[in-house]
Amino acid sequence: ELGQFRHYMQKEIFEQPQALGNTLEMITGGGGAASQHFGARAPEVFDGVRRVLVLACGTSYHAGLVARYWIEAIARLPVTVEIASEYRYRESVPDRDTLVVVISQSGETADTLAALKHAKSLGMERTLAICNVPESAIVRETALRFITRAGPEIGVASTKAFTTQLAAFALLTLALAKINGRLTEADEERHLAALRHLPVAVQKVLELEPEIEKWAQRFAGKEHALFLGRGSHWPIAMEGALKLKEISYIHAEAYAAGELKHGPLALVDKDMPVIAVSPADELLEKLKSNLQEVRARGGELYVFADAGSEIPESEGVHILHMPEHYGMLSPVLHVIPLQLLSYHAALVKGTDVDKPRNLAKSVTVE
Ligand code: F6R
Helix, strand or coil: CCCCCCCHHHHHHHCHHHHHHHHCHHHHCCCCCCHHHHCCCHHHHHCCCCEEEEEECHHHHHHHHHHHHHHHHHHCCCEEEEEHHHHCCCCCCCCCCEEEEEEECCCCCHHHHHHHHHHHHCCCCCEEEEECCCCCCCHHHCCEEEECCCCCCCCCCCCHHHHHHHHHHHHHHHHHHHHCCCCCHHHHHHHHHHHHCHHHHHHHHHCCHHHHHHHHHHHCCCCEEEEEECHHHHHHHHHHHHHHHHHHCCEEEEEEHHHHHHCHHHHCCCCCEEEEEECCCCCHHHHHHHHHHHHHCCCEEEEEEECCCCCCCECCEEEEEECCCCHHHHHHHHHHHHHHHHHHHHHHHCCCCCCCCCCCCCCCCC
């Protein structure tokens, strides 16, 4: 069943073009950003929505964090993203005009399900599940649903589920923007074209595997790593750190690059590798100066840079060139080398990649 692959995690990383193509099927034949993609009742549920609350755990929570940048910038709705286990026990202020989005690969995560029920008990009826399992408990509890079509995910570390969640959020962003009158036809077409091309773009990034394998050799001996990103790539840095921790047992933390000098810079020395998610976007110049701060303290830099970012390779600065900048959807591309990095670091270390110690695929206990 594994075919040419050594582990499910590797197979699932390489299935991402297909998983994305399947998830985005409704737009590939020329379909638009219709709210109906979220269920027949979507136009009525979305109408009058004034804010969005995303509830999730782990990797799914990171997908929500990326979506926050998209929905606020494009649909112009305020977004809160909260860890389900925090939300459910907190005295929050409910608001009926909020669209509650629960996001879960399995649809069975106990805290996410409980957070959803909590939101409903507070009178919030506008609910949407983004989920990979159509018959799951979470999907049965929401007014609307979007089923990602990643296919079964066997590896404990979520990979293809995450990128398909991002694809679902991209469609949600466009649907909400459209309903809010924030999306011109030209912009809609531009975003849809980028989504339709996404499987091909992901395929190109997967071809970087041999280079990433070399980096992983150097990483496997490290005990700690810092991940940096800005904007919608900060949650990608968080996801990269989570993957490295859970699969290779290397302690990793992610920071918004601008936070470095407010504390974590004290950790940086020659033994602390720093991984930078470095798309060629409008924050690149800011990120570059953060990277200089790291270099000045002797930290070794591993930079995932889009072609055209003009960050020169030098002593202690390793660059991996990604294909050109992919606009709003760039986080989908940038997470892929981080998945591959943690996978290959784990291989070098000899950990049980598909079943890391102490973890379960679906967390049905609180
Ligand atoms: C990390 C991972 C977990 C899950 C989390 C939520 O690789 O897989 O962090 O993302 O347990 O699971 P779902 O998405 O099934 O609710």
